[in-house]
Amino acid sequence: MKPSRERRVKTPDKVLSILRLFSVERPEWTVEAAATELNLAQATAYEYFRSLLNAELLAARGQGRYAIGPAVFELDHLVRQSDPLLIYGEPAMERLVEHAPVNVMTLLCRFYRMKVMCVAQRGIGFPGISVSYERGRLMPLLRGAASKVILANVERRKARRFYDDNCEEVAANGLGKSWEAFRSELRQIREQPAFVTFGELDHGLVGISAPIFGPDAAIQGSVSYVVEARHYQDGSLGSRQLKDQIARAGSALSQHLGFRSTKA
16 A cells, blocks of 8 residues: 555655754754654654664764764755855855954854754954854844844744744743734834844844845845944944944845845
8 A cells, every 4th residue: 555645745854853853952862762752653763763874864872872973064065065145145254354343253144944043153253252153053033133133024924923932932032012012123123224232142242133135035044243342332433334334245145145125
């Protein structure tokens, strides 16, 4: 008997769900633990693990434990060489660092699974201050300029679902206690060519971000400056220069990715 179409469609998703179990907090899994977590029969889980091992997307660590495998490095190299966001974004980041009036870091972030992922970082950093955005690290949508400019430009249907699922957290982060209030907050962020936050993720740092769009005006990510708060005075010539530079970088990267503005 042939497997149903439903089973053929769902099986790849279930195999990929194995990979999504792995995290910094839990980098190793056993087949038994994964089967329990995903509500799979152990025989099925073994089959999925075997497929991922054969593709070297997983690697055995001994004593029945598995971790992410070396094939991920090959995929990472491919992304670095072929992703237009990185191809155009990384040189733009170098120019932003070079032309900034103060010491800065620049971030390039991508919208990913209703979260934000930093995909590149440039700059020398700040003595004694760590930056939460690290390459490959998933960040929430509700805090930080790099995340908020992305959230503000998510299509309405997804934004509504996000609000319904996270309304208490939205309110706790000062983004509104109702759907209408939330929409109003997002609209105010969208209206700014560059959006600024103060110490929302890292004390003593200011984030200055602009959105990056792709074809059909779909939000792709954001480009950002991170600067020490002591070097940023809102309304000063230096702060206006930083905001203008990041806004122009976001606009230029959007055009490289195929975005065409409909504004007159």
